[in-house]
Amino acid sequence: MNLILRCIFIMFLCSSQHFLHAQESASTLLDTTEKLYTNGDYAASFASAEKTLGILQTNTSQLDSLQRAQLYFYKGASEYYLKRFDQSITSYNKAISLCPTSDAGLNYEAELYYERAFSEYELGQYIASHKSSKKAAVLMEQVQQPNYDYLVSIYADIAxxxxxxxxxxxxxxxxxxAESIYQIHQKTIVKDPKEVSKPVLFAYKAVEIIDQKTVIFPKDIEFATEKIQALQKQQPFNAPEKRMYAVALNMLGDMHLRKVAVSLSDCQSAHKYLDKALQNLNKQQYASHVYQFQFNKVKAFSFEKKHTEALKLMNSLLKDLPENDARRSYFETKKADILLALDNKEQAIQSLEKAIKTIHKGTTALKKDFSNFVPSYDLNETGLLVEMADTIVQHYPKDPTILSLAAKMYKLGLIQFENCYREEVFNQKLTRYYQTAVGGMLKLKKLGYGHHGFKLNELLNRMEMIENRLAWNQFRQSRSLNASAVSDAILQQEQKLRKALVAAKRRKDTAAIFEYHKQLQLQLVTLKETFPEIALFAFEDFDIETIQKAMPTSKVIVKYKKIGAQLFAFTITQNAVDFYELEASEAILQTVENYYETISKQQENTKIAHDLYVALFPFDTSVFTEITVIPDDVLHYLPFEVLMTTQNKYLIEEAMMNYASHLVFVNQATFTNQTVKNEEIVVFTPSYNDALANSEALAMRNTNTRLIGAENESKLLASIFPSTLFESFLATKNNFIKHSRKAKIIHLAMHANIDNETPELSHLVFNENGTDTKMYVEELYGLHLNADLAVLSACNTGKGKLNAATGMVSMNRAFTLAGVPSTLSSLWEVPDKVTQTIMIDFYKYLKNGESKANALRKAKLNYLKNTDDANFTKPFYWAGFVLHGDAAPITLQAAEPSTSFVCVIAAILTLFIIIIVSFRIRKNTLKLF
Structure with a gap:
C-alpha cells in the first residue's frame, strides 16, 4: 500500500514539475519571441511563436487571452515582413478574436486591425485595408487612455x-x-529616432492628399510647395524621413504634369523636382521608388512631345521592372499612349493588352477575348481602362479593331469599378470613372460594338446596384429599425446628434461636422451589432426582369441619365429595354431650366412644352397610359405631365404620371415584406401668428402668412379618413417626431423653407410657439419611419440642390431615406387655396381604391375641369405636386363621422385660450401671441 502511495506521489510531483516547466516555457518563449521580433529577426520570431503556440495546444491556461493575442500578433507581423501576407492576415484575425473587452483589450484589438490593414494593402485589397484602418480608429476612440502614437498614425493613414x-x-x-490629437498629447508620445516624426508625417500626408486630386490647380501646387518647405525645416532627416521627403518632391513634380493646362514651364518644373527627388533618394534601399520617379519623367517628356525619348526611357523601365510589380499596368498603358502619339497602332494595342493581363487577378491566364477577366481592387486601374479606351477611340474613331477593343475596355472598366466601389457616396474621381465607362459602352453599343453579347438590361442592373446603394441601404435600415425593438433612448440620442450636426453646419464648423458624422457612423455600427437584421438588406442582386414581370403592357418606365454633357433615355416596358442618345442634350437641359422658371412665375409657353415633349420622348407615348419617370440633373425640376403632346394636350390628359429616384423604388413588392402594419394617419397643421395674405388665392406655403387653405385641408382630411390631427399649438416638432414613427400616412400642411446653399439645412416649420420649431432635412434622415406615404403639402419640398454624388438633395429624398416608399411633394411655391382643393380630391380618390398616381392625376384633372378662370388653369396652380416612388393603392379603414379625439381636445383648448385672451384684451393687459 505504501509503495502504491509513493508511486502516486512521484507521478503527481513529476506532472506538477512538467506543468510548471511548460508554464515557464510558454511565458519565457513569449518574451523570447518579442525580443527576436524587436531585433528584426523575423524568421526566428516566427519560429518562436509557432513553437509557443504548439505548447499552448495542450494547455491554453498557461497564458491569458491578451498574451495569446500578443503571440499571434508576433506571428502575423513576422509573416508580414517575410512577405507571407495571406498568412499574416489569418494570424491577425486570430489575435483579434482573443482580445478581451477591457480597455487594454480594445486598445490592442485596434492596433491589430491597423496592422492587418498593411497586409491587406500589400495584397492589393485597398478597400479592405481602408476599412480595417477605420475599424481600428473606431475601437481606439472608445478607450479612455488609448495609444495616442497609434491613433495619430491610424488617422494619418486613413487620410x-x-x-x-x-x-x-x-x-x-x-x-x-491626427494633427489635433498630436498637439494635445505630443508630450505623451515617445519619439523613436528610427521612425518618422509626426510633423514630417503630417506634411508628407498633406502633399499626398493634394496629389490624389482628380484635377490639379495652381493653388494646389502652391499649397504642396509650402508643405514641402515645412518638411525641409524638419531636417536633419533619418532614413525613412528622407524617403518621405524624396517622395513628396516626386509628387510635386507629378502635380505640375496634372494641371488643368500643362505648359512647357510646368514640364521644366516637373523635371527639376523629379531630379531633386532622385538625388535625395537612397536608391539601394528604395530601388522601387526609382521606377516611379523615372515614370513621371516619361510623362514630362510626353508633354514636351519628346515621344522618342519618352519611349526609350519607358522601355528601359519596363525591362527592369519586376514582373509582378503592381505598377506594370500603369507603365504599359503609358507606353501605349506614347505609341499612339507616334501613330504606332499595332504596338499600342499590344501594350494595352499587356496592361489588361496585368490588371487581371484570376488564377488562370486571361483569354484573348478577356471573357474570364477578374478585376483587381485598385480603383485607379479603372481609370486606366476607361480613359485609355477614350484615348484610342479619339485617335482612331472609325477603326473597327480599335472600337472593338475599346468596347471591351469600357466594360472591363465597369467591372473593375464595381469591384472597387464600396463606399455609398460618389466623389469626383468615382463619378468620372463611372460615367466614362457607362457612356463609352452606350456610344459604342449604338455603333454596333459590344462585349460578350452586351445586353442593355445587364448594364441597367449594374447601374442600379452601383447608383442606388446609398439610398437603398438607408431606406431599408430605416424601416427595419422602425420594426426593431430599438429603445427610445437610442433614437433620441441620434436626434440629439443630428441636431448638433445641424448647428455645426449652420456655423460652418468643419471640425465639428466631421466629429458628429463619425459619432453617427459609430452609432450605426453599434445598432448593426445589436440588431443584425438591419444590415441584411444590401442591394446586390437587383434584376430588372423583376420589375418587368410586374408591369402591365400599358406602362413604360423612362430613366434619364446625364453622362458628361450627353443625356440618355432608357425605356423599360414589359418585354423590352432600349435606350436613346438625345440630340442637343445641353440645349434640352437649358430649356428645362428656362421652362421651370416660366411655370414657377405663373406663366405658360405651350410651344416650349411641346418642343420638350418631342425632345424628351423620342418614342411614341400614345401607346402607354402609365409613365414612370426617373429623372436626372435638372429634369428633377420638371413636372412632365405639363408637356404638350402631338394631340395638343397636356401629357397628364393622356397618361398617368409618377416619378422615382431609382428603379427599385418603382416596384411595390420591395416594400410589402414589412413586419409592422400601421393604420394611423397623422396630420400636422401649425397655425402661424402672422396676418392673412392680401389675396387668399395667392397665399403661398413658403411665407409666414397664416395658411387658411392648409387648416381647412387638414380638417377636411379628417372627415375622409380616421386621422390624428395636430393643429395649432399641438403641431409641434416633438409631437411630429413622436407620432410619425407609427403612422401609415404622414400629412404635413405647413410652411417650408429651402436652403439652396446647404440643402440639409432646408426645414419644415412647425408651431411657432415652441422653442424648437424647425425640422431640418438632416434631422429627417434619422426618423426611421414605416409609413406608406408622406404628403409634403408645403412649398419646394420636392426641389433641392443637385449633387453629383447623391442626385437631388431635398425633403422629398429625406423622407425616402427615412423609410417612406412614396412621397407627394412640390416643385415650387404652391398656392395655399388651390393646394387644398387638389389635396382633398387626392384623398377622396385614394379612399375609393385608386392608386396613388391615379388619385393625384384625377385630382388634377378634376381641378382643370372645374376651374373657370383661365388664369388659374396654368400649370403653376395644379402641376406643382408630383408623386415619387411606389404608386400602389393604400387600403385604409373608413372614416368615423366624428373627428379624432385629439382634434376635439385641440378645439376645446383653442376655444379656452380665445376666451381667456379676449378677457385680457378687454383689460389691455395682454395681446394674443
Missing part, C-alpha cells in the same frame, strides 16, 4: 487611403484630426 479613393474632404478631415 492617405481616403485620398487615393477620391474622398479628398474626408482625407483632409482625418489628417486634421
Amino acid at each position: 492617405g487611403t481616403a485620398a487615393s479613393l477620391g474622398f479628398i474632404d474626408d482625407a483632409k478631415n482625418h489628417l486634421s484630426k
Whole structure:
C-alpha cells in the first residue's frame, strides 16, 4: 500500500514539475519571441511563436487571452515582413478574436486591425485595408487612455487611403484630426529616432492628399510647395524621413504634369523636382521608388512631345521592372499612349493588352477575348481602362479593331469599378470613372460594338446596384429599425446628434461636422451589432426582369441619365429595354431650366412644352397610359405631365404620371415584406401668428402668412379618413417626431423653407410657439419611419440642390431615406387655396381604391375641369405636386363621422385660450401671441 502511495506521489510531483516547466516555457518563449521580433529577426520570431503556440495546444491556461493575442500578433507581423501576407492576415484575425473587452483589450484589438490593414494593402485589397484602418480608429476612440502614437498614425493613414479613393474632404478631415490629437498629447508620445516624426508625417500626408486630386490647380501646387518647405525645416532627416521627403518632391513634380493646362514651364518644373527627388533618394534601399520617379519623367517628356525619348526611357523601365510589380499596368498603358502619339497602332494595342493581363487577378491566364477577366481592387486601374479606351477611340474613331477593343475596355472598366466601389457616396474621381465607362459602352453599343453579347438590361442592373446603394441601404435600415425593438433612448440620442450636426453646419464648423458624422457612423455600427437584421438588406442582386414581370403592357418606365454633357433615355416596358442618345442634350437641359422658371412665375409657353415633349420622348407615348419617370440633373425640376403632346394636350390628359429616384423604388413588392402594419394617419397643421395674405388665392406655403387653405385641408382630411390631427399649438416638432414613427400616412400642411446653399439645412416649420420649431432635412434622415406615404403639402419640398454624388438633395429624398416608399411633394411655391382643393380630391380618390398616381392625376384633372378662370388653369396652380416612388393603392379603414379625439381636445383648448385672451384684451393687459 505504501509503495502504491509513493508511486502516486512521484507521478503527481513529476506532472506538477512538467506543468510548471511548460508554464515557464510558454511565458519565457513569449518574451523570447518579442525580443527576436524587436531585433528584426523575423524568421526566428516566427519560429518562436509557432513553437509557443504548439505548447499552448495542450494547455491554453498557461497564458491569458491578451498574451495569446500578443503571440499571434508576433506571428502575423513576422509573416508580414517575410512577405507571407495571406498568412499574416489569418494570424491577425486570430489575435483579434482573443482580445478581451477591457480597455487594454480594445486598445490592442485596434492596433491589430491597423496592422492587418498593411497586409491587406500589400495584397492589393485597398478597400479592405481602408476599412480595417477605420475599424481600428473606431475601437481606439472608445478607450479612455488609448495609444495616442497609434491613433495619430491610424488617422494619418486613413487620410492617405481616403485620398487615393477620391474622398479628398474626408482625407483632409482625418489628417486634421491626427494633427489635433498630436498637439494635445505630443508630450505623451515617445519619439523613436528610427521612425518618422509626426510633423514630417503630417506634411508628407498633406502633399499626398493634394496629389490624389482628380484635377490639379495652381493653388494646389502652391499649397504642396509650402508643405514641402515645412518638411525641409524638419531636417536633419533619418532614413525613412528622407524617403518621405524624396517622395513628396516626386509628387510635386507629378502635380505640375496634372494641371488643368500643362505648359512647357510646368514640364521644366516637373523635371527639376523629379531630379531633386532622385538625388535625395537612397536608391539601394528604395530601388522601387526609382521606377516611379523615372515614370513621371516619361510623362514630362510626353508633354514636351519628346515621344522618342519618352519611349526609350519607358522601355528601359519596363525591362527592369519586376514582373509582378503592381505598377506594370500603369507603365504599359503609358507606353501605349506614347505609341499612339507616334501613330504606332499595332504596338499600342499590344501594350494595352499587356496592361489588361496585368490588371487581371484570376488564377488562370486571361483569354484573348478577356471573357474570364477578374478585376483587381485598385480603383485607379479603372481609370486606366476607361480613359485609355477614350484615348484610342479619339485617335482612331472609325477603326473597327480599335472600337472593338475599346468596347471591351469600357466594360472591363465597369467591372473593375464595381469591384472597387464600396463606399455609398460618389466623389469626383468615382463619378468620372463611372460615367466614362457607362457612356463609352452606350456610344459604342449604338455603333454596333459590344462585349460578350452586351445586353442593355445587364448594364441597367449594374447601374442600379452601383447608383442606388446609398439610398437603398438607408431606406431599408430605416424601416427595419422602425420594426426593431430599438429603445427610445437610442433614437433620441441620434436626434440629439443630428441636431448638433445641424448647428455645426449652420456655423460652418468643419471640425465639428466631421466629429458628429463619425459619432453617427459609430452609432450605426453599434445598432448593426445589436440588431443584425438591419444590415441584411444590401442591394446586390437587383434584376430588372423583376420589375418587368410586374408591369402591365400599358406602362413604360423612362430613366434619364446625364453622362458628361450627353443625356440618355432608357425605356423599360414589359418585354423590352432600349435606350436613346438625345440630340442637343445641353440645349434640352437649358430649356428645362428656362421652362421651370416660366411655370414657377405663373406663366405658360405651350410651344416650349411641346418642343420638350418631342425632345424628351423620342418614342411614341400614345401607346402607354402609365409613365414612370426617373429623372436626372435638372429634369428633377420638371413636372412632365405639363408637356404638350402631338394631340395638343397636356401629357397628364393622356397618361398617368409618377416619378422615382431609382428603379427599385418603382416596384411595390420591395416594400410589402414589412413586419409592422400601421393604420394611423397623422396630420400636422401649425397655425402661424402672422396676418392673412392680401389675396387668399395667392397665399403661398413658403411665407409666414397664416395658411387658411392648409387648416381647412387638414380638417377636411379628417372627415375622409380616421386621422390624428395636430393643429395649432399641438403641431409641434416633438409631437411630429413622436407620432410619425407609427403612422401609415404622414400629412404635413405647413410652411417650408429651402436652403439652396446647404440643402440639409432646408426645414419644415412647425408651431411657432415652441422653442424648437424647425425640422431640418438632416434631422429627417434619422426618423426611421414605416409609413406608406408622406404628403409634403408645403412649398419646394420636392426641389433641392443637385449633387453629383447623391442626385437631388431635398425633403422629398429625406423622407425616402427615412423609410417612406412614396412621397407627394412640390416643385415650387404652391398656392395655399388651390393646394387644398387638389389635396382633398387626392384623398377622396385614394379612399375609393385608386392608386396613388391615379388619385393625384384625377385630382388634377378634376381641378382643370372645374376651374373657370383661365388664369388659374396654368400649370403653376395644379402641376406643382408630383408623386415619387411606389404608386400602389393604400387600403385604409373608413372614416368615423366624428373627428379624432385629439382634434376635439385641440378645439376645446383653442376655444379656452380665445376666451381667456379676449378677457385680457378687454383689460389691455395682454395681446394674443
